Amino acid sequence: MTTAAHPGRRSVRAIPLPLWVVFGAFAGIVAGVVFGQRTSVLQPLGSAYAMMLQIAVYPYLLCALIYGLGRLTPAEARRLFGAGWSVYLFMWCVTLSAIWLLARVIPPTPDPSVLTAAAVHEDADFLKMLIPANLIDAVGRDYVPAVAVFAIVYGIAIQKIERKSALFEVLEAIQVASVTLWGWIVRFAPIGVFALFAAAAGTIEPSRLSGLLLYVALFLIGTLLLAFVVLPLVMASLVPSGYREIVKELRPALVIAVVTTLSVVALPFIQRAAERIADAAGCPDSEERSNVIKAVLALSYVLAQLGNYFLYLLMLYAAYEYKEPLSATEQLLLPVWSLLSGMGSPTAIVDGVIFIGRWLHLPAELTDLFLETWTVTRYGQVVLSVVGFGFATTLVPLIYFRKVRLRPHRAVVAASVMVAGFGVAIAGGLALRPLLLQPVGNPLxxxxxxxxxxxxxxxxxxxxxxxxxxxxxxxxxxxxxxxxxxxxxxxxxxxxxxxxxxxxxxxxxxxxxxxxxxxxxxxxxxxxxxxxxxxxxxxxxxxxxxxxxxxxxxxxxxxxxxxxxxxxxxxQSPLAVIVPSAQARRFLDHGEIAAMPGLRLAVRDGPVLLSMVNRLFPGASVTVLRGEDVLAALSNGEVDGVVWPLQQAGPWAEAHPGFTAVVPQHMRGPILxxxxxxxxxxxxxxxxxxxxxxxxxxxxxxxxxxxxxKGKPRSDRPPRWNLLDVLIGTMGR
Structure with a gap:
C-alpha cells in the first residue's frame, strides 16, 4: 500500500504551479456558476492573497535600484548611461505607443450625465508624487514614482562611496529574501486565484464579461506581439544573430518564467544568452564585459519590466468601465505614471494599480478587477518582461563596446511586420467591438x-x-x-x-x-x-x-x-443646468454663469421655475420650453442651458448622450x-x-x-442565476 502510494504523491507534486493556478481558476469559475452569490464569502480570502503579494514590493524596489546603480563607478555609470539610455527609451516608447494604439479599440469614455464641482478631478500635486520629501509618507500614500526616484538618487550617490561591499551584501540579501517571500506566497496562488475567480464568477453581472474579455484579449495580443515580433525583429536588425537564433537563445528563459510565473528566475538564462550574443558580435571576453552585463541585467529587472507598463492599458479600460473621463492633464501624465509605477518586479504592479487608481479617482474595486484578470494576463506580462530583459542586456553591452551595426534589410522587415501586426490587431478589435460591447440603453x-x-x-x-x-x-x-x-x-x-x-x-x-x-x-x-x-x-x-x-x-x-x-x-434636489457636455465645465460656478454675456436659459414644466431662475440669473434671457422641445433647443443652440432639478435633469442627460446636468456651486438652496x-x-x-x-x-x-x-438593485431581488438554485427548484417540483 505504501509503495503504491508514492508514485501518486510524486505525480501530484510534479504538476507545475501554473497548471495548479489554471486548476484553481477553473474550479473558481465552476464554484461561481454552481453556487452564485454565495461565493462572495470567499472575497476576503482573495483580498488577503493580493495584500500578501504587496508585502515585499517596496523593499525589493528600493534595494534593486540602489544595488544596481550603486555598484557602478561614476565613470562606468556615465559610459553605461550613454550606451543604455537610448535602448531603454526606445523600449518604453514602443511599449507605451503600442498600448496607446491598442486602446483605440476601447470605446471612448462617455461624458458624465451629471457633473458636480466635487467630481471634477483636481490636478494632482506633481512634485509631491515625484519628489520623495518624506519617504515614509510616500510609501504610505503608495507614491510609487517618488519611491523609485528616491532609490535612483541614492543609488547614484552611493557610487562615490568607496567602502560599500557590506551595504551591497545587505541589499542583495534583501532582494533574495523578497524573491524567496514571493516564492512562498505564489505557492498559495491556486487558493487565492480560486477565491478571486469564484467570487467574481458568482457575483459579476453578465453585462461586464464582454468588456473584460476585450481588455484581456488586447492585453495578451499586445504583450505577445511585442515579445515575439517587435523586439526580436528590432534586435535582429542590430546584431549578427537572426530572428530565429535570438528567439532560440531566449527560449530557456521564457520557458522557466512561464512555468513559474516569476520573471526573476529567468535572469541567469538571460545573462548566458547575452554573453553568447556578445561573443558572436566580437565583444572582448573580459571582466569589464562581465560587469557591464551584470549591471545592465540588474538594472533591467527594474527598468525593463515592459509587461508592467500594461497597467496603462488597464487604466484606459477602467476609465471606460467606470465612466470616469480623463482630463487632458491626466491623459498626458498617465503614461509617465505608468512607467514609474511599473518599475520593479511583476508583483510591484499591484501597488502601481492602487496608486494610479487613486490618482484617477477610480473606485476601489479596480484592484479586484485587476486581480480577477491577472491570472490570465500575468503570462503575457511576464513573457514581455523577460524579452525586455533580453533586449536591454543584449544591446546595451554591444553599444557599450561599439559592436552594434544597423542591417537595413532586416530593419525594413521589422518595421513592416510591426505595422502589419498592430494594424491587423486593431482592425480586428474594432470589428469585434460591436459584438462584445453592446450599447447600453437608458437604465431607467x-x-x-x-x-x-x-x-x-x-x-x-x-x-x-x-x-x-x-x-x-x-x-x-x-x-x-x-x-x-x-x-x-x-x-x-x-x-x-x-x-x-x-x-x-x-x-x-x-x-x-x-x-x-x-x-x-x-x-x-x-x-x-x-x-x-x-x-x-x-x-x-x-x-x-x-x-x-x-x-x-x-x-x-x-x-x-x-x-x-x-x-x-x-x-429635495439641487438645481442643475443641462448643457452640451463639451461646455459642462464652464457651468460649475453660479457666479461665473451669471456673469456670462448674452446668457440664454430655459426652464421646463411650465412657469413654476421661471421666477426662481429670473432671480438667480437676473441678466439672463429665460424662456419656458415644453419637454419635447428641450433636445432641439439645446442641439440647435437656441439656449445655452436648461434649468431643472438635478434628480430630473440627470435622468434626462443619461437618456441623451452628449449632454450633461451640471450642479453649479454657490447657488441657493435645493428644490423641495x-x-x-x-x-x-x-x-x-x-x-x-x-x-x-x-x-x-x-x-x-x-x-x-x-x-x-441612486440606481442600486433591490436588496431582495432574486439572486443571480446559479446551478444550485436550479437543481433545488427542480427537486422541489
Missing part, C-alpha cells in the same frame, strides 16, 4: 415597480390622452373616512417626470412617486386609481376634488402654499418636493405627513431612493 427604462408592492393590490391606470378633467367626476371626498368607505384612492400623475413618474421600457407606469402611491394604497387597504393630469389643470383638478392627491415630482412654491394643501417635503392634496383636506394632509414620517423611519423611503434615484 429597465426599472419596475417592486412586485411585493403590486402583489394583491387592485390597480387601475388611466392612460393619456385622458386626463382628470375628462375621465373623473368631481367632488371626490378627500377625507380618510370617505376614501376608506369608497375603497378607492385616486392619485394624480404626470408621466413626463422621470425618475418620479414615467413609462418604462415595457410600457408600465413606474417611478419613485408611483411606488409611494402603491404603498399608500396598500396601507389604506383600498384600490389604487392612477389618474393622469396636465400641469395647467392640476390646481383645478385638486380644487374640484377630482383626485385625492397629486404625486409626480411636484415642487413647493409660494403660489401652491397659498392656494393648495401641501404635504411635508419628502425629497411635496405631494398636493385638495385645499381644506386638513385631516388627510395630517395623515399623509404622519405616513411620510413613518415611511422615512421604517426604511421604505431609503429603499426607494436607492432604487430609483
Amino acid at each position: 427604462q429597465a426599472l419596475t415597480i417592486d412586485p411585493n408592492l403590486a402583489r394583491g393590490l387592485d390597480v387601475v391606470v388611466i392612460r393619456p390622452p385622458a386626463t382628470a378633467q375628462t375621465s373623473v367626476s368631481p367632488n371626490a371626498d378627500p377625507t380618510l373616512a370617505a376614501i376608506r368607505a369608497s375603497g378607492v384612492l385616486r392619485v394624480g400623475y404626470n408621466s413626463d417626470i422621470p425618475p418620479f413618474s414615467y413609462w418604462n421600457g415595457r410600457g408600465e407606469l413606474v417611478g419613485f412617486d408611483i411606488s409611494f402611491a402603491y404603498e399608500l394604497a396598500r396601507d389604506l387597504g383600498v384600490r389604487l386609481e392612477l389618474v393622469p393630469y396636465v400641469w395647467p389643470d392640476l390646481e383645478r383638478d385638486l380644487q374640484e376634488m377630482r383626485i385625492h392627491v397629486a404625486m409626480s415630482g411636484i415642487y413647493e412654491t409660494d403660489e401652491r402654499l397659498r392656494t393648495l394643501a401641501l404635504s411635508h417635503s419628502y425629497f 418636493f411635496v405631494y398636493l392634496v385638495p385645499p381644506g383636506a386638513l385631516i388627510f394632509r395630517h395623515y399623509l405627513n404622519e405616513w411620510l414620517d413613518l415611511k422615512a423611519s421604517d426604511g421604505f423611503r431609503k429603499a426607494q431612493i436607492d432604487y430609483w434615484i
